[in-house]
Amino acid sequence: MLAVSVITSYFLKILEALSDDQLQKGDTRREAKNIANKMYEIQLVLMLNFWNETMKKFHQTSQLLQCENVLVNRCRFVACSSLADLLHTSRDEF
Numbered sequence: 001m002l003a004v005s006v007i008t009s010y011f012l013k014i015l016e017a018l019s020d021d022q023l024q025k026g027d028t029r030r031e032a033k034n035i036a037n038k039m040y041e042i043q044l045v046l047m048l049n050f051w052n053e054t055m056k057k058f059h060q061t062s063q064l065l066q067c068e069n070v071l072v073n074r075c076r077f078v079a080c081s082s083l084a085d086l087l088h089t090s091r092d093e094f
Helices: 002-009 011-017 026-040 042-066 072-093
Strands: none
Touching: 002 011, 002 042, 011 026, 026 042, 042 072
16 A cells, blocks of 8 residues: 555656756656656556546555454444445446
């Protein structure tokens, strides 16, 4: 979850860092430019957003399951229905 969240949060900064840095060797600059071009692709952006939201929901569910004073029925209802709704909604959006 953390890696997807960090990439999502710092997406534009990552792209700026990968831009042509004249202090780097030519091969390094070309590789960085190729990576930046891939990051611009809409598919990557959509998948980052999807996984960021999905991992947040799984993390929230995990935190709920780890609470000492949570009732099993409440947990089952809240966690399972919430995850199922997220996955169904996400599928419909794509």
